[in-house]
Amino acid sequence: MLALTMGDPAGIGSELTLLAWSALRATGPAFVALADPSRLGGRVRIVASVAEAEACFATALPVLPVRLAVPCRPGRPDPANAGPVLISIERAVELALRGEVGGVVTNPISKATLYAAGFAYPGHTEFLSALTGGATPIMMLASPELRVVPVTIHVSLRQALDTLDAAGIVTAARITHEALIEQFAIPRPRLAIAGLNPHAGEDGAMGDEEAVIILPAIEALRAEGIEATGPYPPDTMFTRTARSGYDAAICMYHDQALIPLKTLAMDRGVNVTLGLPIVRTSPDHGTAFDIAGTGRADPASLIAALRLAADLAARRAR
Numbered sequence: 001m002l003a004l005t006m007g008d009p010a011g012i013g014s015e016l017t018l019l020a021w022s023a024l025r026a027t028g029p030a031f032v033a034l035a036d037p038s039r040l041g042g043r044v045r046i047v048a049s050v051a052e053a054e055a056c057f058a059t060a061l062p063v064l065p066v067r068l069a070v071p072c073r074p075g076r077p078d079p080a081n082a083g084p085v086l087i088s089i090e091r092a093v094e095l096a097l098r099g100e101v102g103g104v105v106t107n108p109i110s111k112a113t114l115y116a117a118g119f120a121y122p123g124h125t126e127f128l129s130a131l132t133g134g135a136t137p138i139m140m141l142a143s144p145e146l147r148v149v150p151v152t153i154h155v156s157l158r159q160a161l162d163t164l165d166a167a168g169i170v171t172a173a174r175i176t177h178e179a180l181i182e183q184f185a186i187p188r189p190r191l192a193i194a195g196l197n198p199h200a201g202e203d204g205a206m207g208d209e210e211a212v213i214i215l216p217a218i219e220a221l222r223a224e225g226i227e228a229t230g231p232y233p234p235d236t237m238f239t240r241t242a243r244s245g246y247d248a249a250i251c252m253y254h255d256q257a258l259i260p261l262k263t264l265a266m267d268r269g270v271n272v273t274l275g276l277p278i279v280r281t282s283p284d285h286g287t288a289f290d291i292a293g294t295g296r297a298d299p300a301s302l303i304a305a306l307r308l309a310a311d312l313a314a315r316r317a318r
Helices: 013-024 050-056 079-097 111-116 124-131 157-163 166-182 209-223 254-265 300-317
Strands: 002-005 031-035 044-046 061-065 103-105 138-142 147-150 190-194 227-232 248-251 270-274 280-283
Touching (some): 050 061, 079 103, 079 124, 147 166, 166 270, 209 227, 248 254, 280 300
Parallel strands (some): 044 061, 103 280, 190 227
Antiparallel strands (some): 138 270
């Protein structure tokens, strides 16, 4: 059993939740939605426990109610509803920490809307870290074609360049290596480490970060017995041939990782937070305010996130 958060109520989260339940109710994985039942309609059953949710999943969408503060309209986010959005996440995490659910799947939030209400975290990943005891969170985007891990995440490109260091690369790679073994059942993970500059620096002609920061990190990882290679030119390391040579790519900043992943598998990509004491996944897209309420929402990524969360939870339990 999984816990699914509401996401921004003005986005496509409610539509995706209903579509995912319709697709999975006969086969699973089963999930309980932490949301406002009035936003879901259809075959909804308000439940008081995870056990009750599991028992009714095949016949009704189980909902542990989290009521909105104010009514909302599709495509019109309101900071007044930031509280219920965050409560939905907090309760889902509590269920996972208590072992009542195997993992948490989060519908997309609007960070800008939460910031307007005083939200103090850069994004979901950092908030989940705080809720679970301050563990070092590592964001992986996973799809059948590619897995990527950005070392720096929700910061400006300037700040990413200023804060990138060998220790951060080693930490991200180390946690990724462990997760690939324990959760993805890859006994000897191969990590490809991206360069930062064009042509991976061209032997220093286009920047020295490869020599000063990235190569020392790779050497440290190899000294620990981790199969890490690179640094590779970022413009060629995501081709079909190159991808066959590694299990995950460790990238230096957010867009370097997410652009190839979303280009290859926008409808099948899943956001996985590594390094937490709980399983957490999310669809690899945003709130889609522009299509909310139009009936055009595609549940493929949420369904993939639910299935992957169930798989990871089962492997973690074993």
